[in-house]
Amino acid sequence: MSILTSLTLAAEEGSNQNPVIPAPYDILWSFVIFVIIAVVFTRILLPKLQKVLDERAELIQGGIEKAEKAQAEAAAALEEYTAQLTEARAEAARIREDARVEAAQILAESRRRAGKDAERIIDTAQRQIEAERHQTVIALRAEVGELATELASRIVGESLADDARQQRVIDAFLDDLESTVKAEG
């Protein structure tokens, strides 16, 4: 007799029950146990766990959105700042340019004014000189005439006392003298 025979025998002993056909009590208890599990899991436990998972997903999603918003804000601020900077630079350049132009204008203006002043001063001075010369000439004419007359009268005596002749002689002498001075000057 071998182990195999005892195996078969044993199998025959137990074969009054078919493992494919469920016993009524098996079905009943399985049903009770499984319904409890199914209800507890699908109604209570899994929704609860799912809620936690959803909360987490929401939190992560919210965090990502917040970060994205912050990044967008930072980018906008940077852009604005850059724009402002560019504008400020442009303005500075414009002001500098204006200042340069204005400075050139002021310079030109003052140069022009100085030139005019100088001209005017020169003009005044010339006019003054001219006037003084004129005055001098008149004064000299009178004095030189007198001197010359006196001198001539002394030299030629009383003969030249006649006024008309005297004046004629003096004028002729002075004209002569003046033309000589002009020719020399």
Place this chain on the structure above:
Amino acid sequence: MTNLLAAAVGAEAEGSGESQNFFQWLFSSDGFHAPTIGEFFPEALLWEGTLFEFNRITLVRVIAAVALIVVFWVVAARARVVPGRFQSFIEYALDFVRVQIAEEVIGKDKARPYVAFLTTLFLAIVFFNITGVIPFLNIAGTSVIGLPIIMALWVYVMYLGVGIKKHGLGGYLKTSLFPAGVPWPIYILLTPIEFLQVFFLRPFTLALRLTANMIAGHLLLVVAFAGTQYLFFEASGAIKAAGALTFLGGFAFTLFEVFVALLQAYVFTMLSAVYLNMALEEEH
């Protein structure tokens, strides 16, 4: 044979005597007990012979169910948005069913209503299967066909319900019994086969596959460990050494049973998802 019988009788006589203590009993052998199908129909603990007969396997199922509910209850009660280690592990299991089974088979957009159903199924089967290798329980809750039948019936009702809700009774019968794109004479062959498939074979094979796997696994373990016990404590001389082989075999099969427990839960849930998806599909 005579030897075995004598040993059995002797053991019985000894067992009834008070002289034998626990360790003598633990480290003795009264012959090789081949496992029988009777393993799966143990004596009743309560209410024998009634509809409410409560035996060892039912007790194992109750323990597994309580363990399952307690573990998840504790996790759910303490669930935080920032998970701890254990919560992460549980969430990994939930994610596995949702992503690898539900969304993979049914599609990401349509899977959501069925995730809870599939998850419950998967977790329950894992827990009922794994009792087969847990010391002192030592038998899978799913190794007697009642429980797999209840679970298969749930799947059955679920996919029929989903199909009828989606297509109407006539529409569902038409899409499942008369698949489109087939020349009409083929229906003579195809329709009876599809009918058997949808209404009988699917739930029956679901339940039977799971039970058969668990029965086979349990018998393998029992053979290996019964052999080890017999060879170590009764066989003489060099044959004792063969016990090391059977022990190693038992060890390997225990690990293998853990794998099978998970695999069968996966297969059962996966097929359930496939059946649901077939019921949901527009036209084949």
